[in-house]
Amino acid sequence: MQVDAKGETTDLDRAASDRLKALLAAVNSGDAAVMQAFIDANGVSEPVPSGGYSPLPLVGKLLDLHRRSHGLEFVRMAKLEKGKATAVVQFRLTGHKHLLTIQVENAAPYRIANIPPALLVPTKLSLGSEAARFEHIGAYLDTVAEADLFSGVVLIARDGTAVFERAHGFADRERRIPNTIDTPFDIASTTKLFTSIAIGKLVEQGKLSYEDPLARFVPDFPDRQSAERIKIKHLLSHTAGLGNQFGPAYFNSIHELRSPQDVIDLVDREAPKFEPGEKWAYSNVGYLLLGLVIEAASGKTYYDYVRENLFAPAGMTSTSFPHQDQDAVVMAQRYDVKLDGQKLRYVKQEKYAQARGTSDGGSVSSAPDLIKFANALETGQIVKPETVRLHSDPKPELGSPKYGYGVMSIARTGEPLIGHGGNAPGVCTDFGSIPGTPYTVAVLSNSTMTSCIEVTSHILQALAVPKAA
Known part of the structure; x- marks a missing residue:
């Protein structure tokens, strides 16, 4: 004062x-x-x-x-x-x-x-047994779901096996179709985990290196000189100095975008805002370029490569990149609250969905499939354990103290979740593991772009290892 x-x-x-x-x-x-x-x-x-x-x-x-x-x-x-x-x-x-x-x-x-x-504000909880912790989480979910503040799925696995499952709200409000544990959701930027691991797989296959310049695969973005300075590791860690695509040209064409190249074609070719590797700035464009790198290095489309090398080995049968206007995919519709006169109401947000998700976001997955993905990484079914560790570790040497190669420490009221989140109109996803515990958490929501955040915070406070006094 x-x-x-x-x-x-x-x-x-x-x-x-x-x-x-x-x-x-x-x-x-x-x-x-x-x-x-x-x-x-x-x-x-x-x-x-x-x-x-x-x-x-x-x-x-x-x-x-x-x-x-x-x-x-x-x-x-x-x-x-x-x-x-x-x-x-x-x-x-x-x-x-x-x-x-x-x-x-x-x-x-x-x-x-x-x-x-x-x-x-973080709250210290003394809940004792695991059963008491899950009862506490369940009671909280009942409260916020009854108030129509959370529509979605929560799945918690211990050592790879589901031990807590809850589904609330509606996948389709107009048709009154309820969410179930197996409902697929748009997971927005959580998709970056898939892109990151696909790059790691290509490194293991000898088709590229983290030190490779972008120019080896995409020779002229944003220009030849910048493409020579930007390395694969910079794109993975958001330290390339590139930005995002969300301008008028993108939104005017959003329902026609079906590939990473479609989006890149709309992006302003601005030079990096800082020297690559000097600091961190979240960049969707960087992950769109990684999609092009995957295609150039593998000789396959981005979609075929991740399906064959990630989703199939992990047994992820509910994960895909559907054409939203063509494929008959049963999935949770996206809703957000909008002002209607002097009241708020939920409004479907399909106008903000691309025709097809891309390497920076917009894949569709279910909570059980995300747990399968985590298990496959844990057991080396997709890439080697040392690749997972490399991607999970932050990269302070590149100016990225909390973000590795497509893996981040999601800060929720002081308790970290190591994985990736995703937020878009009508989409809120948190997925990852809780350090020092056997738990992996998937929170998928289709009610507002922030609706999962306090749910995840509550789960982390209930399950995180108590800090020493």
């Missing part, structure tokens, strides 16, 4: 505190008109949407906070400094504590400059 020369709270911080209390009152009203009045009275500006995806307007975000919390209880002010107020609040629905923050402008009338998303 900032104080003036007399030791009193400054006007700036007093304004931030008052605005935060007003925000709580607006959210707890559950009324869009009250929330909009709060926004108007405090001059809250909203960022202009970029690309083709339109996020919720601020009033929709406040309605969604009320939807997810069923109301907020003020616990205490955590920090008040330089016009930034952060309070600990408790969700009435789950009892979970979150950090709610606002930032006000430096001068009167101290309009609100930013309201970031509420962040879950």
